[in-house]
Amino acid sequence: MQLPFLTFLTPPNWFPSLCKTLLLQAPTTQAESGSLVMAGVLLSLVIIYFASKVGGELSNSLGFPAVLGELVGGVIVGISALHLLVFPESGAESSNSIIITLLQSTAGLSPDSANATFSSMGEVISVLAELGAIVLLFEIGLESNLKELLAVGPQAAIVAIVGVVVPFAGGTVGLIYLFGVPAVPAIFGGAALTATSIGITSKVLSEIGRLTSKEGQIILGAAVIDDVLGIIVLAVVASLAKTGSVDVGNVLYPVISASVFLIGAILLGNVLNTSFVAIANQLKTRGGVIIPALIFAFVLSYIAAAIHLEAILGAFAAGLVFDETDKRKELDKQIVPIADMLVPIFFVTVGAKTDFGVLNPAVPSNREGLIMATFLIAVAIAGKVVTGLAVFGQPGINRLAIGVGMIPRGEVGLVFAGVGSASGVLSEATEAAIIMMVILTTFIAPPLLRLVFQEPAIAKPEKSDASISD
């Protein structure tokens, strides 16, 4: 749905010829098409960064996590609204792209090569977005800590497991029996409900001064375990989506390969750790820490992709491994600007590719998607709130706060939507419903958390720069 008031953004007829006159433009030659792809990529990145910063800052100033604003910013510049950032795979044509129009009027792109430039641009931005997801999961892996997981103990584990099983089962069964969705996309939809956003959760807890409470510790520990479980679920589901059907081999193979891969990577990583530190200490030129780390992360990502898991699973495993090394602090510091540069491309692109037109209630055929979104949101909230009831041996603990703390979905949920969209199994309505669910759970968690923690919030915000997700 292109909004009618945006037509003024289309340059008038005389604009191209004026530009040509002013700039003494030569006609496009074949040799130039490469540099026009580059020009298009630069414009796309400017739009992405602008959307992510305006969205992120507005969201932050309203008390919501920045990642939420980046996502909404992407929706606004994307296929649903401004058409500044559109992609061939979401059905857009080069004539729909305002960047292509701009390249034609200001940089001398010829109409003949518009389609090729449009599709190359889209491919490059999609790969950059995926690199953003890889760097994000690497960073989350770095922030996660295997030993901490063991220390927070059984309470966190039970909360995590209940919080994965209940929404997954509820979502999948509901989608199949209430909405008649086929098994694979239904499992995808259910799986997207599983992983709590560790970044968003820890950010919100620190903002209301509850990060170090007993409830806060359990929430954090469960969110970490949850993340790992969610990524294994993602691996299973994405593999199912790729082969298209559900049978025992299809279920067992990814479960086994995901487990073997993750455990193997961490065991091997713990052995290679020492070599890594030794090598990094020997390297005297620039990038002596970050480049070996990226090599390891990219190798694991490649292996994960090659054995039909997801590349991000490899990046997460690499992050977990490096978390244990002496070089971690240096790596932590160096990955931040790289993540700042690449991760927003991922969030904005996810938003931009989502066509909210399919949720427009004015169109009768869309109503099913809207009802589905409402159902997913209800399961997403209920499925996490019940986790508090599973906590044992902690009299007087605020069970409701624990459940509410698990509500926000984030990165991993969006990764599900992105993977589902890329593998083509999710209908547009289901994908939009998942993104709606992520946006809404992220929206409602901060005010709900303030509410259930009853006492006035102790304002002790940690430095935003130090948190993961925004």
Add this chain to the structure above:
Amino acid sequence: MQLPFLTFLTPPNWFPSLCKTLLLQAPTTQAESGSLVMAGVLLSLVIIYFASKVGGELSNSLGFPAVLGELVGGVIVGISALHLLVFPESGAESSNSIIITLLQSTAGLSPDSANATFSSMGEVISVLAELGAIVLLFEIGLESNLKELLAVGPQAAIVAIVGVVVPFAGGTVGLIYLFGVPAVPAIFGGAALTATSIGITSKVLSEIGRLTSKEGQIILGAAVIDDVLGIIVLAVVASLAKTGSVDVGNVLYPVISASVFLIGAILLGNVLNTSFVAIANQLKTRGGVIIPALIFAFVLSYIAAAIHLEAILGAFAAGLVFDETDKRKELDKQIVPIADMLVPIFFVTVGAKTDFGVLNPAVPSNREGLIMATFLIAVAIAGKVVTGLAVFGQPGINRLAIGVGMIPRGEVGLVFAGVGSASGVLSEATEAAIIMMVILTTFIAPPLLRLVFQEPAIAKPEKSDASISD
């Protein structure tokens, strides 16, 4: 020229079927081709980083700048030797690419989609390399300082101007009259001889403890001016290459637009500076400094590309502008890991795309290229050594040392080769000769500099991490 002993790298016949059995591979579906491009990009990046680190560290341990090793590493993994990193535009086919062979045997790439995957991979890596060049020039702009340029005064300026004019004129005239090269590629060849590598020069001077000597100061100042002149020359020449002929309009337009653009960007930038600092101070979410800086750099890069200059000129101007802000130190620190990640892609790709097969002396038709390389190297050395003679009002100064200090070409020379190759005006022999020239001038400068500074070198190496080019 593929080396015969490398045939063992090709997997044996039974390997793919073994992998298929082990991995329960499904046949490639259309939806999967996107993730195979990503897998190919990840493998390419692993190869690039491996080549850059091994090359850079070896080079560094031999007393040469790391960038030299990255370049040679690229040559070794590229079209000239191992064929690990090859590109469609240098005439390679997907069957020549070891990455494509690996994707076919380990990740289930079907032969039908091999060509499409190969060309998409190449496109993505080329854009990443160009982003690397943009980040590199942005960083060089940040390191350069307009005020310093004015302070080092007339000596540095005269050295810079002589050191641009003499090699440019000598190279161009020689290529036209001695080798019968047409005007545009000859001008390109001459222009590639102009810019001293500020990164390499400052690194070498600091390594021999001469950075703060009077000679060192003049060399550094001249190298900075030289860089700016070189980039303007590049803009002029690249524009000539694009339109294909030399006439007054073609020469005047880029001179004027480059000057107007650079001066305009800096003047406008100085006004926008205050807004930038104000905005960056207001931003509370992650990337509050780097994202606005990247938006500015990419906008200037886009404008530069759109008015038929080079994108890197915009990035350099953006760097110069930010050099003047309060946020510079923060920006300096944050750009380092981003440059560490992206710049090696540029250097390795330049090396990998260069086919040294055309310089093989065993093939009679190659001998012209070899003689041309010898000529360019002679002009490159002589043209800079004479600059010492131009220094005035400094009795007792080591004129030879100043001239020798200006010899190493680097980033900008490689950018010339890359731009020339992309715009299709350089013959393979000329391009290979330019890269040979860059490699050789970089090789001989450090030992020559030690020699001309006579007294035993005072070993006071600065931390490698602090220099620009490696």
